[in-house]
Every structure is written in C-alpha cells, then in structure tokens.
Amino acid sequence: MKKRVLLLAVVPLILVGCTQPASNSKVRISVKNCGNTVNMEMVPQRVVLQNPASVETLAQLGVLDHVVAKAGYFPEDYFARDTNETLSKVPTLSDKLDETGHVEVSYEDVMAEEPDLIIGYSDEVNTDTVTDIPIVTEPTFCGEVRNASFEDINAHIDLYASLFNEREAAVNMKSDIAHYISRLNEQAGAGKSVAVVYPGLNGAPMYAYGKDSMAHPIVESVGLTNVFDDQQDRVAEITPEQLVEKNPDVIVVLHSDEPGAKEAVKALPGADAITAVNKNEIFDMHLAFAEAPTPLAVQGAKQLEGFLEGK
Numbered sequence: 001m002k003k004r005v006l007l008l009a010v011v012p013l014i015l016v017g018c019t020q021p022a023s024n025s026k027v028r029i030s031v032k033n034c035g036n037t038v039n040m041e042m043v044p045q046r047v048v049l050q051n052p053a054s055v056e057t058l059a060q061l062g063v064l065d066h067v068v069a070k071a072g073y074f075p076e077d078y079f080a081r082d083t084n085e086t087l088s089k090v091p092t093l094s095d096k097l098d099e100t101g102h103v104e105v106s107y108e109d110v111m112a113e114e115p116d117l118i119i120g121y122s123d124e125v126n127t128d129t130v131t132d133i134p135i136v137t138e139p140t141f142c143g144e145v146r147n148a149s150f151e152d153i154n155a156h157i158d159l160y161a162s163l164f165n166e167r168e169a170a171v172n173m174k175s176d177i178a179h180y181i182s183r184l185n186e187q188a189g190a191g192k193s194v195a196v197v198y199p200g201l202n203g204a205p206m207y208a209y210g211k212d213s214m215a216h217p218i219v220e221s222v223g224l225t226n227v228f229d230d231q232q233d234r235v236a237e238i239t240p241e242q243l244v245e246k247n248p249d250v251i252v253v254l255h256s257d258e259p260g261a262k263e264a265v266k267a268l269p270g271a272d273a274i275t276a277v278n279k280n281e282i283f284d285m286h287l288a289f290a291e292a293p294t295p296l297a298v299q300g301a302k303q304l305e306g307f308l309e310g311k
Helices: 055-061 081-088 107-111 151-163 167-176 215-221 240-246 261-266 295-308
Strands: 026-033 036-042 047-049 067-071 092-094 117-119 193-198 206-209 235-238 250-255 282-286
Touching: 026 151, 055 081, 055 151, 055 167, 055 295, 067 107, 092 107, 151 167, 151 295, 193 215, 193 240, 206 240, 215 250, 215 295, 250 261, 261 282, 282 295
Parallel strands: 047 067, 047 117, 067 092, 193 250, 250 282
Antiparallel strands: 026 036, 193 206, 206 235
C-alpha cells in the first residue's frame, strides 16, 4: 500500500515557532461543524471539554489555558508532561464513563462554568440541549467522516485553528512533523488481518470499527487488513460469533482503562478458535489513540507498529 505523506502533529513533540494566542483579539469567527454554523465575535476564553480529543491540538496551538473545566477521561499516557501539568490544574466536572466509554456529566455542572465554547457532546450537553452557547465536536462523531484517512487530522487541526484564530500556528504544526507519517513501517503487519474492537463489559455489547473510523487508516498504515472494513457504520455492534467467523490474526482492544478489557475478549464464547487469541496477538490501546482523527492517532499508529515489531 502506498502511504500518503501528510502534514500532521504527533505526541509528545514540542511545537516550535508558534504565534502568541490571539486571546484578547476581537475577530469574527465562523466555522461549520456537524451540520451547524458556529459564529463567534471573539476567541473563546472559557472553554469546557467533554472529551480529550482536542487537548493535544489546543496545547500545540498555545490555547490550552483557555480551558476552564473538563469532563471525561484524560489519561496521562495521551499527553506530554507540560500538557498533563496544565490539565491537572483544570477542574474536573466528572470522570464517570458509561459502559461504552462516553462521559456522564450534568447539564447544570457544565453551565455553571459559564462557558463561551463547549468542545464535545454528552447525553446531557449537546446541540439539542444547548442553543445559546457554541458547541463543536469531532466530525467523525456526527457521521461527517467517510472513508477516514490521515488527511482528516488536518481538518481537525484547521477546525481549532479557526476557532482560536491560530491559523499560522496550525501551518507550523502540520508542516513540522510530516515525516512521522512517512516513517511508519507499512510492512510491520503485512499479510495479517486485524479486528479493532471495544469489548462489552458488565453485559454491554461489543463494538467493531470499520472504514469510516480512524482506526482503519491506522491499521492500514502499518500493513494490517481490517476484517470489518465492509461494515457500513463507523462503529457497529457485533456478536462473539461474528468475531470468531472473521478470525483476525491480530485484535486491537480499545478501552478507557476499564479493568478486564483484554480478558473480556479472550473469554468470549468460541474465542479459542480465533488466531489472535491463540497466538496472544492482542494489543490494548487507549480509545483516543484510535478515534477520532486527531494528532493522537499518529501516536496510536506508532504504538501499534511497535507491538507488531515486538518492541
């Protein structure tokens, strides 16, 4: 497979040459996101996060200090030391997740922060429940990304560069680390098949990730073939029987630090007939390294490459 060389960012590189954030500038900002047009008259100053997907980009754009509260799962493995130090000072509204890894946070707690921008959706706080405050989320989570590729990371960076008026920093961010994509070893998993799953725990269903998920170009970038690339949805519920029938050589188990995620896959009915289980070719990965299309996905590809190479 010929790899497309793109201009991206990767954790935990330190961006050089960034402009100072235009935090006090009055500017007309207008972006389209998930079928909505977001208009603002100045760079947002009070941002609430409902997932970690934007953190690395905000940090490298120099605007992470605009975040006043967060909700969700923000493991230190995702970020560089400086970013984790900044995040540690940001109040956590909730770190509770449901069985599928989605944050549970109350509308009242988010609104009490008086945000001028909310990043990410939750059941209680989304564009259906909030109409007077701008809300954006990753386009993949609202079905706007089809046939996901590393190019979608550029669109992600451009979204936040526009929201925070940091377009020049975005150019630097993308151009400085293009070589990290080109250096991925597409022979690491050559000839092997893979399933990327989020296992069902405590009675929850199991999910598999298809070609519209960022997990798909990640596994392709290291030479693997996604056994669920024929499913119509980005992520779809599957049965143990379907996984057994696909019989992947490798299984990537996504998780949000739930205990027993890997073991849950091994314990599935009929799992002993799966090649990946027999050969212990099971790699566990934090969810945001595989989904959505963000700079973290580049790090996820690098981690998977290392696993396949036995590093």
